[in-house]
Amino acid sequence: MQHADILIIGGGLTGLSLNYFLKDENLDIVIVEARDRLGGRIHTVGNGHEAPVEMGATWFGPAHTKLKSLLDELNIETFKQKLGEKAIYEPSSMSPHQLVQLPPNQESSFRVKGGTISLIRELSKFMNDDHLYLSCPVQKIEKKKERLIVTADLEIFDVEMVVSTLPPKLLSDSIQLKPLPSEELAETMANTHTWMGESIKIGLTFSEPFWRADDLSGTIFSNVGPIPELYDHSNFEEHKFALKGFLNGSYFSVSKEERKQMVLAQLRKYYGDKTDQFIHYHEMVWANERFTYAPYDRHVLPHQNNGHAMYQKPLWEGSFFIAGAETSETSPGYMDGAVHSAQSVADQIKKSFNHLQKK
Numbered sequence: 001m002q003h004a005d006i007l008i009i010g011g012g013l014t015g016l017s018l019n020y021f022l023k024d025e026n027l028d029i030v031i032v033e034a035r036d037r038l039g040g041r042i043h044t045v046g047n048g049h050e051a052p053v054e055m056g057a058t059w060f061g062p063a064h065t066k067l068k069s070l071l072d073e074l075n076i077e078t079f080k081q082k083l084g085e086k087a088i089y090e091p092s093s094m095s096p097h098q099l100v101q102l103p104p105n106q107e108s109s110f111r112v113k114g115g116t117i118s119l120i121r122e123l124s125k126f127m128n129d130d131h132l133y134l135s136c137p138v139q140k141i142e143k144k145k146e147r148l149i150v151t152a153d154l155e156i157f158d159v160e161m162v163v164s165t166l167p168p169k170l171l172s173d174s175i176q177l178k179p180l181p182s183e184e185l186a187e188t189m190a191n192t193h194t195w196m197g198e199s200i201k202i203g204l205t206f207s208e209p210f211w212r213a214d215d216l217s218g219t220i221f222s223n224v225g226p227i228p229e230l231y232d233h234s235n236f237e238e239h240k241f242a243l244k245g246f247l248n249g250s251y252f253s254v255s256k257e258e259r260k261q262m263v264l265a266q267l268r269k270y271y272g273d274k275t276d277q278f279i280h281y282h283e284m285v286w287a288n289e290r291f292t293y294a295p296y297d298r299h300v301l302p303h304q305n306n307g308h309a310m311y312q313k314p315l316w317e318g319s320f321f322i323a324g325a326e327t328s329e330t331s332p333g334y335m336d337g338a339v340h341s342a343q344s345v346a347d348q349i350k351k352s353f354n355h356l357q358k359k
């Protein structure tokens with residue numbers, strides 16, 4: 001049995017930011033992560049020789065100030081998403097695609113130099129390696145008198161506080177809580193939307209950005225699909241090139257090869273044979289990721305129950321927090337929400353430990 005002050009379930013942005021915000025508190029913190037990697041819904045792929053491709057979180061906007069402050073604090077550079085002046089637009093299957101002028105003065109969105117994974121890498125430097133348990137899904141959290149007993153695949157932990165950073169729907173489906181949460185909370189968690197849980201990301205790397213020619217664009221909007229949106233995804237330094245976008249979520253059920261062929265067929269309509277110069281095809285079907293997505297019993301709207309009041313205070317006499325991007329009142333579901341959630345829980349934990357020390 002391992003002992004700690006605080007156990008954080010999940011090594012995504014919320015979990016690692018929380019560990020960072022508590023770094024000066026002299027607390028014994030462990031992070032228990034189900035996957036064999038850190039980052040959760042932040043997942044940048046590539047072999048280093050090509051443009052890093054985001055399979056998860058990519059962009060932030062001017063309103064995401066908490067995330068931006070964290071990036072600045074960690075000296076991580078950011079850059080504007082390249083849109084170009086024109087986009088390829090495919091209005092319907094009855095009409096051919098066309099090159100349209102994008103409206104001027106659009107609000108920019110920003111990306112992270114080196115990929116969003118840079119943020120995860122920097123945050124993970126504030127962790128003690130022997131306090132990190134990878135490939136270790138938590139199964140049960142049990143309150144026993146003053147302590148919490150956490151049962152995971154590889155280990156059992158005896159801790160003072162637990163912070164779950166799982167999307168609440170996943171928490172309700174995959175981790176047994178003892179005592180059970182109230183009916184109202186159980187119902188809210190089961191119907192809390194997991195942001196982007198249904199999405200499919202696709203990306204292709206290239207050695208040349210041929211789409212930057214006058215009569216082309218790397219920005220695509222299509223009502224025909226299967227790719228509804230695609231963007232220039234070249235690296236910050238502008239020497240490794242890629243296109244990246246979304247695939248209609250309903251294509252989760254076909255094989256990877258079938259999806260790839262459909263993606264290439266759509267891109268050939270716009271770019272012809274140049275499409276086939278791609279170096280690598282990357283994709284991620286998030287609905288198949290059991291450590292992110294759990295199917296709902298009934299229809300749930302985007303952002304439903306995100307930032308719910310019940311997530312703002314801990315359970316079990318202050319010892320169990322339900323955190324994570326979806327629980328934040330500000331920017332729920334987004335990276336900015338994850339950092340807000342981590343800050344809110346860190347503030348509450350600091351208060352609680354200061355109070356205990358004064359007793």
Ligand SMILES: Cc1cc2nc3c(=O)[nH]c(=O)nc-3n(C[C@H](O)[C@H](O)[C@H](O)COP(=O)(O)OP(=O)(O)OC[C@H]3O[C@@H](n4cnc5c(N)ncnc54)[C@H](O)[C@@H]3O)c2cc1C
Pocket residue numbers: 009010011012013014015032033034035038039040041042055056057058059060136137138139165166167170174175195196197199200201286291292323324325326333334335336337338
């Ligand atoms: C395709 C996609 C695109 C997105 N695009 C953007 C974007 O452009 N901009 C933006 O701001 N946000 C975007 N997001 C959302 C963003 O990724 C999230 O807001 C953020 O990463 C959430 O961080 P988190 O730590 O709260 O949750 P997560 O990243 O989901 O972390 C939870 C962690 O818990 C782990 N876990 C799960 N079950 C267990 C268990 N039983 N035991 C232990 N560990 C467990 C998971 O493996 C994971 O690492 C996107 C998400 C996706 C999927």
